[in-house]
Amino acid sequence: MKNIREIALEEHHDFVGAKMGMWLFLLTELILFTGLFILYAMYRVRHAAEFHAAATELDVVIGTINTLVLLTSSLTVAVGIEALKRRNRKLAKWMVLLTVLFALTFLVNKYFEWSAKIHHGIFPGADELLSRSQGEIIYFNLYYAMTGLHGLHVLVGMGILLWVYFLIARKPSEKVVVAPPNIEYLKGAQLIASKGEQERWVIDEIKDDVVEVEVVIKKDPKKAGVDIPNIIKLENAGLYWHLVDIIWIFLFPLFYLIT
Amino acid sequence: MSHHSHEEIHGIGYGILVLVWLGLVVLTGVTVVASGVHVPALAVVIALLIAATKSSLVVSYFMHLKYESRIFHVILLMGIVTIAIFIGLTFFDVLFR
Amino acid sequence: MGASNFTNSVDNIFLFILAVSVALLVGITITMIYFIIRYNHKRNPRATDIPGNVTLEVVWTVIPLLIVMGFFYYGYIDYKQMRDFPDDAMQIKVTGRMWSWLYTYPNGLQTDTLYLPVGKPVTVNLESMDVIHSFYIPAFRLKMDAVPGVPTKMWFTVEKPGSYQVLCAEYCGDRHSYMLSKIVGMPQAEFDKWYASASAEIEAQQAGTEEAGAAPAGPSPEKGARLVKLKGCVACHSLDGSRLVGPSFKGLFGKTETVIVNGKEEQITADEDYIRQSILEPSAAIVKGYPPAMPPQRNIVTDDDIEHIIAYLKTLK
Amino acid sequence: MASHAIDVQNAQENYLEVKGRWSGILSWIFSTDHKRIGILYLVSIAFFFIVAATIGIFMRLEQLTMGPTLMKPEVYNRLFTLHGVIMIFLFIIPGIPAILGNFFLPIQIGAKDVAFPRLNLLSWWLFMIGATLAILTLFLPGGLPDTGWTFYAPYSIRTGSEVSLAVFAAFILGFSSILTGLNFVTTVHRMRAPGMSFFRMPLFVWALYATAWIQILATPMVGITLLLIIVERLLNIGIFDPTQGGDPILYQHLFWIYSHPAVYIMILPGFGVISEIIPTFSRRTIFGYKLIAFSSLSIAIFGSLVWAHHMFVSGQSDLANIIFSFLTFFVAIPTAIKVFNWVATLYKGSIRFEPPLLFALSSIFLFSIGGFTGLMQATLPINVHIHDTYFVVGHFHYTMFGGTIWALIAGILYWFPKITGKMYNKKWIYVAWAFMFIGFNTLYGTMLYMGWKGMPRRYYDHLPEFHTDHVIATVGSWFLYTGILILVSTLIYAVYRGTKADANPWGGTTLEWKTSSPPPLENFEKEPVVEHEPYYHEEAIR
Numbered sequence A: 001m002k003n004i005r006e007i008a009l010e011e012h013h014d015f016v017g018a019k020m021g022m023w024l025f026l027l028t029e030l031i032l033f034t035g036l037f038i039l040y041a042m043y044r045v046r047h048a049a050e051f052h053a054a055a056t057e058l059d060v061v062i063g064t065i066n067t068l069v070l071l072t073s074s075l076t077v078a079v080g081i082e083a084l085k086r087r088n089r090k091l092a093k094w095m096v097l098l099t100v101l102f103a104l105t106f107l108v109n110k111y112f113e114w115s116a117k118i119h120h121g122i123f124p125g126a127d128e129l130l131s132r133s134q135g136e137i138i139y140f141n142l143y144y145a146m147t148g149l150h151g152l153h154v155l156v157g158m159g160i161l162l163w164v165y166f167l168i169a170r171k172p173s174e175k176v177v178v179a180p181p182n183i184e185y186l187k188g189a190q191l192i193a194s195k196g197e198q199e200r201w202v203i204d205e206i207k208d209d210v211v212e213v214e215v216v217i218k219k220d221p222k223k224a225g226v227d228i229p230n231i232i233k234l235e236n237a238g239l240y241w242h243l244v245d246i247i248w249i250f251l252f253p254l255f256y257l258i259t
Numbered sequence B: 001m002s003h004h005s006h007e008e009i010h011g012i013g014y015g016i017l018v019l020v021w022l023g024l025v026v027l028t029g030v031t032v033v034a035s036g037v038h039v040p041a042l043a044v045v046i047a048l049l050i051a052a053t054k055s056s057l058v059v060s061y062f063m064h065l066k067y068e069s070r071i072f073h074v075i076l077l078m079g080i081v082t083i084a085i086f087i088g089l090t091f092f093d094v095l096f097r
Numbered sequence C: 001m002g003a004s005n006f007t008n009s010v011d012n013i014f015l016f017i018l019a020v021s022v023a024l025l026v027g028i029t030i031t032m033i034y035f036i037i038r039y040n041h042k043r044n045p046r047a048t049d050i051p052g053n054v055t056l057e058v059v060w061t062v063i064p065l066l067i068v069m070g071f072f073y074y075g076y077i078d079y080k081q082m083r084d085f086p087d088d089a090m091q092i093k094v095t096g097r098m099w100s101w102l103y104t105y106p107n108g109l110q111t112d113t114l115y116l117p118v119g120k121p122v123t124v125n126l127e128s129m130d131v132i133h134s135f136y137i138p139a140f141r142l143k144m145d146a147v148p149g150v151p152t153k154m155w156f157t158v159e160k161p162g163s164y165q166v167l168c169a170e171y172c173g174d175r176h177s178y179m180l181s182k183i184v185g186m187p188q189a190e191f192d193k194w195y196a197s198a199s200a201e202i203e204a205q206q207a208g209t210e211e212a213g214a215a216p217a218g219p220s221p222e223k224g225a226r227l228v229k230l231k232g233c234v235a236c237h238s239l240d241g242s243r244l245v246g247p248s249f250k251g252l253f254g255k256t257e258t259v260i261v262n263g264k265e266e267q268i269t270a271d272e273d274y275i276r277q278s279i280l281e282p283s284a285a286i287v288k289g290y291p292p293a294m295p296p297q298r299n300i301v302t303d304d305d306i307e308h309i310i311a312y313l314k315t316l317k
Numbered sequence D: 001m002a003s004h005a006i007d008v009q010n011a012q013e014n015y016l017e018v019k020g021r022w023s024g025i026l027s028w029i030f031s032t033d034h035k036r037i038g039i040l041y042l043v044s045i046a047f048f049f050i051v052a053a054t055i056g057i058f059m060r061l062e063q064l065t066m067g068p069t070l071m072k073p074e075v076y077n078r079l080f081t082l083h084g085v086i087m088i089f090l091f092i093i094p095g096i097p098a099i100l101g102n103f104f105l106p107i108q109i110g111a112k113d114v115a116f117p118r119l120n121l122l123s124w125w126l127f128m129i130g131a132t133l134a135i136l137t138l139f140l141p142g143g144l145p146d147t148g149w150t151f152y153a154p155y156s157i158r159t160g161s162e163v164s165l166a167v168f169a170a171f172i173l174g175f176s177s178i179l180t181g182l183n184f185v186t187t188v189h190r191m192r193a194p195g196m197s198f199f200r201m202p203l204f205v206w207a208l209y210a211t212a213w214i215q216i217l218a219t220p221m222v223g224i225t226l227l228l229i230i231v232e233r234l235l236n237i238g239i240f241d242p243t244q245g246g247d248p249i250l251y252q253h254l255f256w257i258y259s260h261p262a263v264y265i266m267i268l269p270g271f272g273v274i275s276e277i278i279p280t281f282s283r284r285t286i287f288g289y290k291l292i293a294f295s296s297l298s299i300a301i302f303g304s305l306v307w308a309h310h311m312f313v314s315g316q317s318d319l320a321n322i323i324f325s326f327l328t329f330f331v332a333i334p335t336a337i338k339v340f341n342w343v344a345t346l347y348k349g350s351i352r353f354e355p356p357l358l359f360a361l362s363s364i365f366l367f368s369i370g371g372f373t374g375l376m377q378a379t380l381p382i383n384v385h386i387h388d389t390y391f392v393v394g395h396f397h398y399t400m401f402g403g404t405i406w407a408l409i410a411g412i413l414y415w416f417p418k419i420t421g422k423m424y425n426k427k428w429i430y431v432a433w434a435f436m437f438i439g440f441n442t443l444y445g446t447m448l449y450m451g452w453k454g455m456p457r458r459y460y461d462h463l464p465e466f467h468t469d470h471v472i473a474t475v476g477s478w479f480l481y482t483g484i485l486i487l488v489s490t491l492i493y494a495v496y497r498g499t500k501a502d503a504n505p506w507g508g509t510t511l512e513w514k515t516s517s518p519p520p521l522e523n524f525e526k527e528p529v530v531e532h533e534p535y536y537h538e539e540a541i542r
Helices: A002-010 A015-046 A048-055 A060-085 A089-119 A134-169 A180-186 A228-257 B003-010 B014-036 B040-062 B070-094 C007-038 C054-082 C188-214 C221-230 C272-280 C303-315 D034-062 D073-108 D117-139 D163-190 D203-234 D248-282 D289-303 D318-346 D355-378 D380-386 D390-420 D426-453 D464-497
Strands: A175-178 A191-195 A199-203 A213-216 C090-097 C100-104 C114-117 C121-128 C133-137 C142-146 C152-157 C162-168 C181-186 C256-261 C264-269
Touching (some): A015 A048, A015 D163, A048 A134, A060 A089, A060 B014, A089 A228, A134 A228, A134 D203, A228 B040, B014 B040, B070 D248, C007 D318, C007 D355, C090 C133, C114 C188, C121 C133, C121 C142, C181 C188, C221 C303, D034 D073, D073 D163, D117 D163, D203 D289, D248 D318, D248 D390, D318 D355, D318 D380, D355 D380, D380 D426, D390 D464, D426 D464
Parallel strands (some): C090 C121
Antiparallel strands (some): A191 A213, C121 C152, C133 C142, C162 C181, C256 C264
C-alpha cells in the first residue's frame, strides 16, 4: 500500500488535468509572442513603406517551403498521436521520427536563409544595416528577434519530440497505476482491477467506487503494448509542436508576403 | 479490443487529418498568390484572415480542440481575448500620438 | 493667483478628491470600530447570519461608480486645457541630457536658466539626447517626459514673477538628483530687455565666428567657459577639483594620467589632442578609475567649440 | 507516530514528521508535498523580505541629511533598484500565493495536493535560481543594476551595470510565477472534493484562482520584454533603441502590460485572506459571497485594461491618456464593494478580537488610503503633477505594503497554528502591531505629503525644502523596522517554544480547520465531502 501511495503523491495520473496544464502553458507561449506581434504592429503602422521595401528582400520561395515543411510536420505528429491511441506503436514511432526530421529541415533552411542575409551585411548592429532607414533597421531587427525566438521554439520542440520518441520506443512496462478520471484512456485495453488487498477480478468497465486501478497490458504480438502515460506525453508534445506551427503561420505572411 | 468504439471517442481518422493538411497546403498557396495582387489596403487583412483560418484548422483538428470539453474552449478564448485587448489598447497610443 | 495658469485648478481638484476621500475613509473606519465594540462576543454572544442584501449591494456599487465618474469628468475637463495648445504661444525648445537642461529660444539663443515673460503662453518642446528625462516644475503642477526620438510638448503661462525650481523626475543615472534648473518669470518689459541684450550678444558672437573664417580671431577662454556650462560638461566634470562622474577640469590640462586603451593601461599627457579625442570619442581612452559613461559629442560641439573649450581648460590651474 | 491533534482519531503522521525517501534538509528541498513547498517559500521569502527591508532602512538613512550621508549616488541607485527588485519579484508577487496558497489551496478544496506536485517543486527551484542569479550580479564587474526595478529603456540598454543577468533572473522568476499559476488553475478545475462546487469554494481560493489567471496571461509579456532588453544589450538587436528607430515608449507599454496586472497578482490574494479572516472572527457568514467572488474576477479583468495609467506623462497620445484614465476608475468599484462587504460582515457578528483580525482590519484601513490616493493619481491633471514623485512611492507602499503585506501577516497569524501546530504569544504581536502601525503611517504618510510638494522619487539627494519631511520619514522607518523585528522574532520563538494549538483555535469553518494541526501528509484522514457554503457557522442565528 505504501508504495502505491507514494506513486499517487509523486505522479499525477489525471490526463485531462495534464492536458489542461499544457493548454494553459500554450497560452503563456502565445502571449510571449504577442509581445513581439504588438511591436511588429506598432512599428509597421509607423513605417509601412519601409517595411514594404524591406520585405521584398526576403526569399518567398524558401519561406513557402518552410511553411509547407512545418504544416506537414504538424500532420505527421497528429497521425502519430492517433496511431499511439490505437496502440499502433510502430506507426507512432515512425511518425514522431518524421516530425523530428521535418523540424531539422526547417532549421537547416532557416540557417541558410540567415547566413545569406548575414553574408550581405544585413544583421543587427551591422554598418550596412545601420546605414538604411529607421523602418528597415527595425524591420530586420524584428525579423531576427521573432524568427530567432521561433527557431528556438522549434529546437525545444524537436528536443521534446525526441524525448517522447525514446519513451515510446522503450519496452512498455507491465504495470501502471491510474486514478479514475482517466478511464477513457484505458478503453481498448484489458483491465484487472483490485479493491483492498485480496479481491482481484477482471473487468471491462471501471465503477465509481474504485479508487485506484492497476492496469496490466497484455502484449499483442502485432501491436506491441503501449505505456498509457506516454499517450498523454505525446499528445502534449504534439500540442506544443502545433503551437510552433501556428506561430509560423502568422510569421510567414507578416514577414515574407506583405509587400 | 474494439477499435470501433475507441475511434468514436477519440475522434479523428487518419483520412480527416490528411484532408486538413491538404486544406492547409491549399490555403498556403492562396496566401502566396494573393500577396502578388497589389491591393495595399486589403493585403494585411487578407493575409491575416487566411492565417487565422489556417490556425483554426490546426487548433480544431490537429490539436483536437473540436473534441475537447468546454473548459478547453474557454481557456483558448481567454487567450484570444487577452491578446486582442493588449494589441487593441496599445493602438490607442500609437495611432493617435 | 498661482505660479502658473494650472496651479490653482490642479489644487482645487486635488482638494475636492481629498475631501471626499477623507470623508469616506473616516466613515468606514468609524463604522468598523463601532461594529467591533458593539458586536463583541461578550455583548453579542450569538451572531446573526446575513448572507447578503441585493439592494444594499447595488447601492454601494452604483454610488462609488457615480463618484469616480465625477472625478474622471472633473479631471478630463482640466486635462483638455493642458493639452489644448494656444497658437500664439512663445516656442521654447528644451533639451534634456545627462545631467542638465538646455533651453533654446526661437532666435537660437541658448541658456541654462529659462527666463520667461509673465502672462504670455509658452509652449515647451521637449527632446532628449540620451535617455528619458522628465521636465518637472512643481510650482506649476506640470511635468512631461523628454524622450529620445519622440518629440513631446507642454504649455503654460507664468502668472507670478519669481524663480521656480525645475527638476528631472525620470530616473536618468548617477546625477539624476542634481539635474536641477530654474525658471525665472519676469514682467514682459523686463524680459524684452533681457532677451534683446542676450540675443545681441549671441549675434555678435555668430558674426565673430563668421569673421573668424576670414581672419582667425583665435580661441577664447571666455567662450569656452560659457560652452562647458551650456553643453552640459559641468554636470560630470567639476571646476573645483571635486570628483563627480568624470575627472575634474581643474588642473587637467597638461597633467599626466593613466588611461585604459583597449583594456590596457597607458600613460598619456592631457594635451590638446587628448582632449579633442576625449570629446569626440570618449571611450577610446578612459582615465583609470572612471566609468566609460560619456557619450560621443560629435553632433553636439563643433570643432570651433572644442578650440574654445581647450583654451578655457588651459586657464583652470 | 500519533498526532497531537485532539479531535483526530486513528491519526496519520503529520506532514512535518513523515518519513520519506530523504531526510534532513533534503526532505524539504526535494519534497513534492505542497505543504512543505509552502514552508520552503515561507522561509526563503521571509529572508528576502528582511534583506530588502534592511536595504530600505539604509535608503532612509541616506536621506537623513542633505548631501552624501552614508554612500555615493552609484551605491544609492543600486540599492533602490535592489530594494524594488527583491520586494516585487522575490517577495510580494510570490508572497501570498506561493506561501499560503500552496499550503491552503489544496486543503481548502479538499484535495491531497496540487495538480502537478513536481512542477510545484520546480517552481520553487526556479524561484531560488532566479534569486541566486540576481544576487550574482553583485560579484560581476558591472555590479548590481542601477536602473530601478522598471528597467526603462534606453537607460537599461546604455548603463554599464549588469542589467542583462538581473533581467534574466527576473525572467526566470516570471517563469516560476507562471508555473504556480497554471498549477493552481488546473488544481481548482480538477481536484475539488465531492460537493465542493465553485460557489462553495472559500473566497481565498476564488482570489487565488483569479490571480492565477493573471499570472498565466500577463507574466509572459514581461518575459518577452526583458528578453528583448537582453538581446538588445548582448546582440545589438535594437527594438527600443531610438538610434535604430526604436520607440522607448513601446517598452513602457510592454512592461506595464504585465507590471500593472502584477499589482493585482500582489493584492488579490491579500483580499482573499481578509475574506477568510473576517467571517471566522465574526462567527457568521460573509456578506455577499458571490459579489466578493465576482469582484475578484472583475478586478482581474479591469486590472488588465489600465496599464498605461503609469504613462500619463510619458509622451503617449492624449487619447490613450484619457481612455486609460477612464478605465482606471472602474477598478475602484469592485475594490469598494469588497471593503463595504467586509465591513457589513462585522455587522451583527459575535466578534472575537484576535491578532489576525487586528491585522486584517488594519490592512483594510491602510489599503483604503492607498486606494484613495490611487483615485487621485487616476485623475489626469493631478497625475501630471505627482507622477514620479514620493506621492507615488507613498501610494504604492500603502497599497502593497499596507494592503498585501499586512494581509499576508494577518494570514500567517491566522494559519500559524495550523501550519506549525503551535500558538504564539499574542501580547507581543500587539506590541509589534503598535510599532508597525505608527511607523508605517509616519513613514509613508510623510511620503505622500512630500510628493504633493514635488519631491521626485529615486533622488539620491534632496533640496532644503524637503529636509524636515525626510527626517520624519526616516524616524518612522525605524519604528516600522522595529515592529517587524518584534513580529518575526515572536513567531520564530513560537515555532520552537509556542504552546500547543488546537485543530481549530479560531472557530473557522473552512476545510483546513476540519483536519488536525499540523495536517497529515495527505491533508485528510478521509476525503472530505462538502455539504455547506464555506462560512457556515452552526451556532449563528439564521
